[in-house]
Amino acid sequence: MTQHIGQRIEAYYQDLPSHERRVADFILAHFDDFAIYSAADLARLTGVSKATVTRLFKRLGFAHFQEVREHARELRNLGVPLVTEPGHTAQAFHRHFEREQANVKAMLDALDPDTLGAIAQAVSTADNVVVMGFRNSYPVALHLRQQLLQVRGQVHVLPQPGQTLAEELASLGDRDVVVVVGFRRRVTSFDRLMAHLHTLPCSVLLIADGTATSARQHADWSVICPLDSISAFDSYAAAMSLVNILASAVLHEHLKSGRQRMARLSHHFEQLDELS
Template identity: 45%
Template sequence: MTELRIDERIDERIARHHPELTSQERRAAEALLEHLDDLAIYRASELAALAGVSKATMSRLFRSLGFTGFDEVRDHLRALRGTGEPRRTEGPPDLAAHAEQEAAAVADAVLQPGVADAAAVLAGARSVLVVGWRNSHPVALHLREQLVQARPRVALAPLPGQVLGEELADLGSGDAVVAVGFRRRPAGFAGFMAAAAATGADVVLLGDPTAAGHSGSARVWLPCPVQGPLAFDSYAAAMSLVGVLADGVLSRAGRAGQDRISAISAAYSRLAEVE
């Protein structure tokens, strides 16, 4: 049997070892794949019964895949969820508990001391570059759209078809970068953080707790939880934090910020762009 790789996902392990499995183990593997999303509600014996195999066969399958037992399989699936992979590990979610957790996440995000520091950085910077990829991009876009109401020279990157070299080349001391880095970040995120910090600009990092390893390149680190009981991450706290940051910038802008909002609204009216 080929050597197991502990970093492989369970479905990848099953696919790789499928030719080596017995017919009974293949039946057990099919049942395992069918119930990956709700595995937490089963015991090993129940899963074996669903597959029509013995508990011993199910145990042999786990060992063939490199797991010591059913508990380690569950731990593996929880670890996948911890990286941001959508996976329902329970039965129907408790929506009341979900709503309560969302409210707590919002409070944790907006009440952290770093929010005021980040708002001060963004209000005082000569220019602001907001960067976000993948799931972080909508949060970055929303932040840019809010900030540009309160202050000038706020850019979003990367735009479709663009890379970041041109954006970083214009940055220096007195500028600010907001790096939105929620989990399942692109592989080059660490390199971007180092490059942004090297420009001399003040870097604000906004991301879930898994981004803590990148916070050494940031002047301000704003952790924001996204994981809850649902299969997909929630960005409710992140969007609330964006609103609080923008409000802080507008407050610091004073009369100039209000005049800018009035000028933008007048432009909307002249161009008939919004209702």
């Protein structure tokens, strides 16, 4: 991606005339929600003319204000937290609900039942299940581990705080399954990690959004969860729904032993008085 508007402002900042610098300062101070303002809003809030706002955007490489809005949408689609419209209204809540529904539906429409069955079979019979995730993917990975632990043992989450991965991956065998959760704005080493996992004897499931195109070639299975949102932040409703579906499918692969394990867990919870 070319430089975003904040980076362009920083590159030109020292050479900006004072009035344009005033607009630039406002954009930098409101970078997460600048896209909700019109050119007239920017002029009014910074006390300059609309022509000054136009000159600034042209200096930054934008032909017109609509191109600035398109630039903001592009950043949002790449996962940059930007507010592109006002929220906190009944209409916004309704549109949020519709967007969440659409994300879950898109994930389910693309999830082949036979593929889910093969994944569930592999996870249920694996000697070890390793769940991996970085940044925003880590909470989804943690939740998946927690749900799978209700059904079976030997489910591990990586990376552990302060630890590297090599020691953990070196012992993986052909009866192990690695689940990699990799949503956008991934760490720079992500594709290298996926390529390395592909060389190991374990099976690999990738749970990601649609931008993980290069990583998908290194996975045995991949499930795409849309993250689209009307807010500044990505939505993980589809990902959490998939965790529920996958854990349930694993349980039904070995329903009797799964129920026995859940009963044992309930006994330990009671003995330790850990849950209210």
